[in-house]
Amino acid sequence: MEPMSTTMSDITTDTTTDTVIAVxxxxxxxxxxxxxxxxxxxxxxxxIFGILGPNGAGKTTTVECIGGLRTPDSGSISVLGLDPRxxxxxxxxxxxxxxxxxxxxxxxxxxxxxxLFAAFYPEPADPAQLMEMLGLTEKRTTRFANxxxxxxxxxxxxxxxIGRPQVAILDELTTGLDPQSRRETWKLIEGIRDQGLTVILxxxxxxxxxxxxxxxxxxxxxxxxxxDTPANxxxxxxxxxxxxxxxxxxxxxxxxxxxxxxxxxxxxxxxIEGSGDVVAAVIALLVQERVVPEQTRVEQSTLDDAFxxxxxEADAELAAASSAEAR
Amino acid sequence: MTTxxxxxxxxxxxxxxGGFPSLTLVELRLLAxxxxxxFWALIFPVGLLVVLGSSTSSKPQHSYGGLRFIxxxxxxxxxxTVTLLxxxxxxxxxxxxxxxxxxxxxxxxxxxxxxxxAAQLSIVxxxxxxxxxxxxxxxxxxxxxxxxxxxxxxxxAILLTMTAMASLGLLVASLATSQRVAGAIGGIxxxxxxxxxxxxxxxxxxxxxxxxxxxxTPLGAAVPSITNSDFGIWPGTTHLIxxxxxxxxxxxxxxxxxxxxx
Numbered sequence: 001m002e003p004m005s006t007t008m009s010d011i012t013t014d015t016t017t018d019t020v021i022a023v024x025x026x027x028x029x030x031x032x033x034x035x036x037x038x039x040x041x042x043x044x045x046x047x048i049f050g051i052l053g054p055n056g057a058g059k060t061t062t063v064e065c066i067g068g069l070r071t072p073d074s075g076s077i078s079v080l081g082l083d084p085r086x087x088x089x090x091x092x093x094x095x096x097x098x099x100x101x102x103x104x105x106x107x108x109x110x111x112x113x114x115x116l117f118a119a120f121y122p123e124p125a126d127p128a129q130l131m132e133m134l135g136l137t138e139k140r141t142t143r144f145a146n147x148x149x150x151x152x153x154x155x156x157x158x159x160x161x162i163g164r165p166q167v168a169i170l171d172e173l174t175t176g177l178d179p180q181s182r183r184e185t186w187k188l189i190e191g192i193r194d195q196g197l198t199v200i201l202x203x204x205x206x207x208x209x210x211x212x213x214x215x216x217x218x219x220x221x222x223x224x225x226x227x228d229t230p231a232n233x234x235x236x237x238x239x240x241x242x243x244x245x246x247x248x249x250x251x252x253x254x255x256x257x258x259x260x261x262x263x264x265x266x267x268x269x270x271x272i273e274g275s276g277d278v279v280a281a282v283i284a285l286l287v288q289e290r291v292v293p294e295q296t297r298v299e300q301s302t303l304d305d306a307f308x309x310x311x312x313e314a315d316a317e318l319a320a321a322s323s324a325e326a327r
Numbered sequence: 328m329t330t331x332x333x334x335x336x337x338x339x340x341x342x343x344x345g346g347f348p349s350l351t352l353v354e355l356r357l358l359a360x361x362x363x364x365x366f367w368a369l370i371f372p373v374g375l376l377v378v379l380g381s382s383t384s385s386k387p388q389h390s391y392g393g394l395r396f397i398x399x400x401x402x403x404x405x406x407x408t409v410t411l412l413x414x415x416x417x418x419x420x421x422x423x424x425x426x427x428x429x430x431x432x433x434x435x436x437x438x439x440x441x442x443x444x445a446a447q448l449s450i451v452x453x454x455x456x457x458x459x460x461x462x463x464x465x466x467x468x469x470x471x472x473x474x475x476x477x478x479x480x481x482x483x484a485i486l487l488t489m490t491a492m493a494s495l496g497l498l499v500a501s502l503a504t505s506q507r508v509a510g511a512i513g514g515i516x517x518x519x520x521x522x523x524x525x526x527x528x529x530x531x532x533x534x535x536x537x538x539x540x541x542x543x544t545p546l547g548a549a550v551p552s553i554t555n556s557d558f559g560i561w562p563g564t565t566h567l568i569x570x571x572x573x574x575x576x577x578x579x580x581x582x583x584x585x586x587x588x589x
Contacts, residue, residue, distance in 0.1 A: 067435060069588075089437050097435040102428030107360040112353055119349035120436040163436070 026075035035061045037222035048199045050213035058222040096165035100172040106145035121163035130158045150181035171202040206304040225310040233306040238275030243293035257281045346438045350446040372408040380470040392531035401466040402553040406524045408458045413492035415513045421500035422509035434587040451493040481556035487570035488549040494577035501581040523547035
């Protein structure tokens, strides 16, 4: 058996921009509700692609369709050029899936679990090597029931990688982990990406997506609201500058400035949000009015802000649509 | 391998090495770590055999169809064990796997439902064979219960019994929505099945209607087949057909309705 690292790094020498997963107009219905409502995605080889959204947004349903665990009502999915339902076995050999909250038998030992799953695949990774990589070697003979949350999560990642997949789907990877274990898990995922794997990361932690993902799709009520890099999604919202003003400042003057979107007063601080040159414009006004800003803070909008903005926008649309319907 | 990675897409997957042997081995290990199951399935029946064999009359009884008590009860004890393994231990295990999400986890691998069910089936049949042989040997050498002289008939009858019960177990495991439900269904089925086997009232003492009904239940068909084989009589063809029918129907429904997920 070849060592894992050789093989994986070879994959990266392929064209790095080709699409490994293509989802087109995916729809899944649960009873009366559309859990997934026209999702289209193109995931490139070697990237960490985040699928973000609040609970019930349709994230898990989407990846379960990609993994062939669920049959969509309509739409098409191609995984490495294969159909997850029709070419079920071929896809399963090439796709590693870490499922949200799936446990192993209590008395199954770590080493046994990896040996067992290795036997399912045609060319598995070396269990000992994977245990080493994920820091599980010492836990080799520990039963699943006696593992900590972080150790279970690492075992789960190991099992998703045991078949030497080309694509790994990791669903709610760090939910329930303490901050320390979460950071460690992130490092692991970065390590996996560096080996050339394509990773789909399902999460509702903005921080996680910002730290790990090359691109993210924001999913809300079964629809994709935006797909971009985390930085671009934040930048689209622009910047926020806040300070304590002495003497007090006429907020209307600020609102009149170009590029300013919103001006608020929060706990004695003036908070201005805007795009483009909003910071420069505000500072010029302060100088002109001889106002001294204290405790000034300038922040680039984050993915978190982008998410809140997009979801509240979508909620407002929905509310408007349903009230229009009611009428 | 690497070149194959990108180019093998679309080609049929390479022929797969097992998964079945590993799955069976691991499941056996897990079973060996369940002392309660091992006690009830292996030690309890043999212990009960010794207690019954040592404490009951060694004279043939008219009420047992002219047979000794222990001769009548040996096959009943065999059925007791097979039923316990097939209808109680195995469905509970599979249902707990489903509750935990372990079955769903397995469904993301190329292993497939067939191998999983085959592994469970082989374990039930394998362990059943061990216990049945154990009971047979102890009852023969300690209490002079005749070894089956109709060997082929006996093997056929006992194997069909095991597959019928294991298939019923898989059916329970497939239909049960949780481990608790699996336990309940297994428990509810256990009593009528064992009743018709003659655990409480030997078939020889049942009324003619009851006895007729029992011949169409899996264990009611199994027990006389085995007793007959002990005395060199070919098990009734109807009995064998009944057992085969239970196996086929239960397996068909079990695989049709098997669910990986809750």
